[in-house]
Amino acid sequence: xxxxxxxxxxxxxxxxxxxxxxxxxxxxxxxxxxxxxxxxxxxxxxxxxxxxxxxxxxxxxxxxxxxxxxxxxxxxxxxxxxxxxxxxxxxxxxxxxxxxxxxxxxxxxxxxxxxxxxxxxxxxxxxxxxxxxxxxxxxxxxxxxxxxxxxxxxxxxxxxxxxxxxxxxxxxxxxxxxxxxxxxxxxxxxxxxxxxxxxxxxxxxxxxxxxxxxxxxxxxxxxxxxxxxxxxxxxxxxxxxxxxxxxxxxxxxxxxx
Ligand code: PGA
Numbered sequence: 001x002x003x004x005x006x007x008x009x010x011x012x013x014x015x016x017x018x019x020x021x022x023x024x025x026x027x028x029x030x031x032x033x034x035x036x037x038x039x040x041x042x043x044x045x046x047x048x049x050x051x052x053x054x055x056x057x058x059x060x061x062x063x064x065x066x067x068x069x070x071x072x073x074x075x076x077x078x079x080x081x082x083x084x085x086x087x088x089x090x091x092x093x094x095x096x097x098x099x100x101x102x103x104x105x106x107x108x109x110x111x112x113x114x115x116x117x118x119x120x121x122x123x124x125x126x127x128x129x130x131x132x133x134x135x136x137x138x139x140x141x142x143x144x145x146x147x148x149x150x151x152x153x154x155x156x157x158x159x160x161x162x163x164x165x166x167x168x169x170x171x172x173x174x175x176x177x178x179x180x181x182x183x184x185x186x187x188x189x190x191x192x193x194x195x196x197x198x199x200x201x202x203x204x205x206x207x208x209x210x211x212x213x214x215x216x217x218x219x220x221x222x223x224x225x226x227x228x229x230x231x232x233x234x235x236x237x238x239x240x241x242x243x244x245x246x247x248x249x250x251x252x253x254x255x256x257x
Pocket of ligand 1: 213214235236237
């Protein structure tokens with residue numbers, strides 16, 4: 001299969017502009033003499049997008065945004081549009097649980113953001129996941145089914161091929177609490193099953209699925225082994241150049257086998 005694994009770093013609001021530039025230089029230095037089997041993306045905050053994109057030019061690291069407004073244009077104070085982003089980025093995270101929580105994005109709005117990004121040639125990374133309470137009540141499969149079905153009803157085959165779906169149990173984000181890899185496989189399998197039912201098995205197999213939540217170099221292998229994810233979405237560890245590239249190396253090694 002010609003599917004490259006993918007490692008995405010979500011820098012959140014953790015770095016000053018100066019630190020973002022320093023992290024960019026440090027990552028470049030670490031990767032310069034290596035070629036990785038994984039595709040690599042980092043997602044800085046809006047004010048640092050230009051500098052990071054410029055710094056990462058001609059490297060193996062692509063740049064993405066952490067969110068986008070759902071409309072193309074208009075009186076939306078404090079927001080950033082796809083048109084403003086498109087010259088700097090090739091990827092964009094949408095539906096991250098932190099954005100869902102603070103801005104109230106619905107599954108439909110998230111699907112629409114994905115469509116908007118795709119129409120501008122930007123690949124969306126759509127995050128889905130259940131809360132701790134939903135997990136403990138045994139509702140994970142129901143919650144994920146709803147989230148994925150809204151996305152699948154709004155994207156066509158070609159769009160879906162360019163879309164990355166990241167399963168992030170909300171209770172695993174930034175907590176150091178890791179889910180049982182078998183539970184993660186079950187969710188990833190469910191997502192592929194839903195795609196196969198709506199489209200076909202070939203597409204289900206080709207769509208990129210990521211795992212995210214407290215990923216580090218020493219635990220990443222459990223989530224990408226066997227029927228696991230096609231890569232990972234990394235938060236906390238992604239602002240530490242050595243840690244992040246260690247994760248990239250682990251993912252690359254697995255796929256080089
Ligand atoms: P974490 O964040 O790796 O710090 O848990 C993951 C994410 O929010 O995407």
